[in-house]
Amino acid sequence: MDKFKVRGISKRYGKKRVLDNLSFELEPAKIYGLLGRNGAGKTTLLNIITDRIFANSGQVLLGDATVAGNRAALAQIYLMSEADLVAKHTKFSELATVLDATYGFDFTEARRMLAGFDLDDQAVLAKLSTGLKTAAKLVLALNVRANYVFLDEPTLGLDANHRELFYQELMKTYEARPRTFVISTHLINEVQQLLEGVIILDDSKIIKDQPVADLLANAYEISGPAAKVDEYTAGLTVLTSRQLGKIKTVTVVEPLPDQRVIPDQVKLAHLDLQHTFTALTNKGGN
Amino acid sequence: MNKQVLTLTKWQGKAIAKAVAVALAIIIGLDLLFGLIGLIGGASIGSWTSMLTNFLGTLSGILGFIAFFWALCFPYQLFKSGMAVGATRKGIWGANAILLAVMVVLIWLVDLLKDLVLYASKGLSNFADGAGISLATAFAGLATVAAVGAGFALLSRRGKLLVGVGLPTVLIFLGIVALRVLVAVVDKDPNRFNNHALLSLSGAAGTALFWAGLIGWFLLMTALNYWFFTRTQLRRD
Numbered sequence: 209m210d211k212f213k214v215r216g217i218s219k220r221y222g223k224k225r226v227l228d229n230l231s232f233e234l235e236p237a238k239i240y241g242l243l244g245r246n247g248a249g250k251t252t253l254l255n256i257i258t259d260r261i262f263a264n265s266g267q268v269l270l271g272d273a274t275v276a277g278n279r280a281a282l283a284q285i286y287l288m289s290e291a292d293l294v295a296k297h298t299k300f301s302e303l304a305t306v307l308d309a310t311y312g313f314d315f316t317e318a319r320r321m322l323a324g325f326d327l328d329d330q331a332v333l334a335k336l337s338t339g340l341k342t343a344a345k346l347v348l349a350l351n352v353r354a355n356y357v358f359l360d361e362p363t364l365g366l367d368a369n370h371r372e373l374f375y376q377e378l379m380k381t382y383e384a385r386p387r388t389f390v391i392s393t394h395l396i397n398e399v400q401q402l403l404e405g406v407i408i409l410d411d412s413k414i415i416k417d418q419p420v421a422d423l424l425a426n427a428y429e430i431s432g433p434a435a436k437v438d439e440y441t442a443g444l445t446v447l448t449s450r451q452l453g454k455i456k457t458v459t460v461v462e463p464l465p466d467q468r469v470i471p472d473q474v475k476l477a478h479l480d481l482q483h484t485f486t487a488l489t490n491k492g493g494n
Numbered sequence: 495m496n497k498q499v500l501t502l503t504k505w506q507g508k509a510i511a512k513a514v515a516v517a518l519a520i521i522i523g524l525d526l527l528f529g530l531i532g533l534i535g536g537a538s539i540g541s542w543t544s545m546l547t548n549f550l551g552t553l554s555g556i557l558g559f560i561a562f563f564w565a566l567c568f569p570y571q572l573f574k575s576g577m578a579v580g581a582t583r584k585g586i587w588g589a590n591a592i593l594l595a596v597m598v599v600l601i602w603l604v605d606l607l608k609d610l611v612l613y614a615s616k617g618l619s620n621f622a623d624g625a626g627i628s629l630a631t632a633f634a635g636l637a638t639v640a641a642v643g644a645g646f647a648l649l650s651r652r653g654k655l656l657v658g659v660g661l662p663t664v665l666i667f668l669g670i671v672a673l674r675v676l677v678a679v680v681d682k683d684p685n686r687f688n689n690h691a692l693l694s695l696s697g698a699a700g701t702a703l704f705w706a707g708l709i710g711w712f713l714l715m716t717a718l719n720y721w722f723f724t725r726t727q728l729r730r731d
């Protein structure tokens with residue numbers, strides 16, 4: 209399986225810069241999270257990756273082949289988008305048949321998954337509730353035989369039970385046929401356990417692109433008496449800071465100096481992915 | 495033709511076939527209703543020939559309307575559907591071109607069949623006269639509408655509204671002015687419109703120049719259509 213490469217992608221809408229010179233790579237058979245606040249450019253990036261919109265500059269490669277306009281490359285990339293692109297009368301079964309022509313499609317598995325979501329393959333997508341429509345789209349996405357599957361807001365409108373089912377089905381299909389999934393979501397806590405890598409977008413740039421374990425290994429919440437916390441974090445980039453009485457709590461996402469002794473009464477705790485994300489993208493901090 | 499284009503063509507073709515079937519059912523239903531009312535009122539039933547030619551005329555009209563509507567208004571929906579299933583822009587354009595070509599040929603065949611029925615009683619020696627020209631003209635005409643439709647697909651909703659309302663208004667105005675100028679220049683007497691210039695224009699049909707012009711126009715429109723399709727992208731509106 210070829211690596212997926214994004215090289216220097218920039219996109220503007222009028223005067224507004226949405227993506228600024230983004231570059232990253234996706235390894236085959238890994239699950240990534242694409243995280244960013246509302247309006248960070250996640251959907252725009254996914255649309256560029258799948259050749260649905262044009263970048264102002266840069267290119268997307270699968271191996272050494274350009275993806276744009278390349279039928280063979282596009283047949284390896286599937287995007288489940290939040291937007292409804294197909295005509296209103298389209299049935300699940302019709303869409304599956306058409307997808308089969310491009311990607312190949314596992315009809316048996318799809319029927320099993322549909323049953324789990326209380327759907328059948330004659331369902332007309334536009335007539336489903338938001339959650340069930342998302343479920344139907346997920347079943348399509350999990351059963352196309354593309355090597356790179358991008359899921360934009362895959363839990364939109366899903367209730368807790370269906371979200372749980374989706375995560376289970378995702379892991380099941382991933383184990384059965386490992387391929388790369390990129391999940392763009394705001395429900396970070398829920399997907400944290402699934403992700404191997406994470407790409408965080410902020411202010412039209414990538415601010416983090418690394419394995420989740422590496423990111424979290426250096427993501428700390430430091431709390432204690434304000435003076436001691438300040439002393440310990442001197443020279444570090446404090447991302448957020450809040451104080452309650454004399455107790456101050458700050459977040460830091462970078463390696464802590466080994467030689468610096470942690471003062472008495474100062475506590476260090478690792479952040480989870482959601483808190484790391486909010487710390488990294490929180491404008492104005494406190 | 496690759497499997498993807500073929501599947502996309504079939505998928506969208508089914509939707510068009512459904513639209514034709516529904517429109518046909520409605521119009522035939524209305525025809526029957528009015529026929530029945532006429533019968534009750536004492537009117538006589540027309541001959542089978544006239545019923546058949548009416549039906550073929552209706553079918554050809556519906557196909558023509560749907561082809562026109564599809565070519566003008568649906569390129570962006572087709573683009574979105576194609577993108578949702580991983581098709582390339584070239585593939586989507588190919589599927590659209592095939593659908594339009596099939597519709598033109600169908601309309602032409604239905605019209606030819608109608609002429610065949612009409613001429614059956616008069617002898618068939620001339621029924622296919624001008625069939626080649628009408629097919630070529632239909633291709634060139636629909637290619638023009640398709641190019642306009644594909645160009646429309648590039649515009650935002652606001653742009654579509656501006657161009658969709660503004661452009662026809664300007665064209666109608668210019669058309670009226672051109673017609674008045676033509677009438678004034680060619681013949682000052684509006685009651686005698688049977689003039690040499692128009693006759694010579696109609697006589698040009700079938701000449702080498704006419705064919706060259708028609709084919710050139712068709713190729714130009716097809717090229718424009720392709721160019722527009724390959725520049726279409728998802729819009730935020």
